Amino acid sequence: MKEKLTTLCYIEKDDCYLMLHRVSKQNDVNKDKWIGVGGHFEKGESPEECLLREVKEETGLTLTAFRFRGIITFSTDTFETEYMCLYTADGYEGDMIPCDEGTLEWVKKDRLWDLNLWEGDRIFLKMLLEDAPFFSMKLHYMGERLSEVMINGRAEDAGKMLEASEK
């Protein structure tokens, strides 16, 4: 078995997260969604090497302080499973550049819920904002709908968790 590995990072400033509105690429599984910045591991990279390279490529910024917050296992009935290393960062240097995968925007943390987000992202964003300790979360999707959630190996009620994340 070989699997797909990615990183995702929410960069923080003034009670905002830097969000990427994926409007640029056609045939983008994230088309029109708002996500953090990040991307796929290249050969031999550690999670942090991938993180630093992807953030630099997509934003122009060099991270100087970051935290590894969790691992997300995305599974579906159709696509290969993706393992995503989830980070937040609150230190960086450099100037922001336009991102060719979409539009970068600083969004107040309490306005995140108004954005077009993946359902599972709502759940882990809430855990990030609540300063949850490191977690491993499995999200199973049927198309665009979240059908199963597991946290640290324990099954949770996906519907209830989504409802809670709206609050």
Added chain:
Amino acid sequence: MKEKLTTLCYIEKDDCYLMLHRVSKQNDVNKDKWIGVGGHFEKGESPEECLLREVKEETGLTLTAFRFRGIITFSTDTFETEYMCLYTADGYEGDMIPCDEGTLEWVKKDRLWDLNLWEGDRIFLKMLLEDAPFFSMKLHYMGERLSEVMINGRAEDAGKMLEASEK
């Protein structure tokens, strides 16, 4: 990029870790080494699903309490990169069965250093015993020798770390 994903677990009891002496398989990269129990992810598995299945297969035990302690990136100049999810566990049910990959033995934590261990394993075992918070460690090997160590994205002195792990 697709990568190799594995889990490794040290099960604790009475100040011992359950160690697997890999003496059974020919052509085993771990031949004669002492390691924890674990193995490769199967399709669609989360880290915890892999952990529970592998521990059950190799030991007969069902874990009831475990902690995700870190991620290890193993890189070499020759082999593909491996990403290993590292756990300790202190709760389990069931009876131990013989493992067909080697001999299982409870080893006192302060005697671990006498075993034939991989150099990098000495470093992360020390961090586990010191109760380090979740960490991401990259270990680069040239053959059997550890040549580079990074912890949470920062380069460390491999020689010094190995020396410290002997104490």
